[in-house]
Amino acid sequence: MKFLKYLVVGFLFGIVLTKTEAVSWYRIYEMFHFQSFHMYGIIGTAIVTGIIGIQWIKRSNLKDIYGESIDIIDKEPGNVRYWIGGILFGLGWALVGACPGPVFILLGAGFYNVAFILFGALVGTFLYGLIKNKLPH
DSSP states (O other): OHHHHHHHHHHHHHHHHHHTTTTOHHHHHHHHTTOOSHHHHHHHHHHHHHHHHHHHHHHHTOBOTTSOBOOOOOOOOOHHHHHHHHHHHHHHHHHHSOOHHHHHHHHHTTOGGGHHHHHHHHHHHHHHHHHGGGSOO
């Protein structure tokens, strides 16, 4: 039964992203060509919401559904790896026209050609899992 609430939230999130056109290839294209503020507004809103939410969790000592304290661990310092990861993610997003979340939404909306993108993401994740111990983290 717990699975159902996650499914409902996922459907609602998919509807919101679809209605705001955040899954639109054209909107992503506009963003990477600096032709529209639309996607920057969505991303900026998400960042501000995340900052407020994290600060609220940290300062209120909220508990999870099991009554345990929510501990948010600070990230390790290491600018280079975040820059490299962000650049790789951005390049993939720009080349494909979709980031990982909207791929599932687009599949659900009937755009079956994004199955190739999903397959590529899964292969990339699998390959990273194979070589992650050899990478400098």
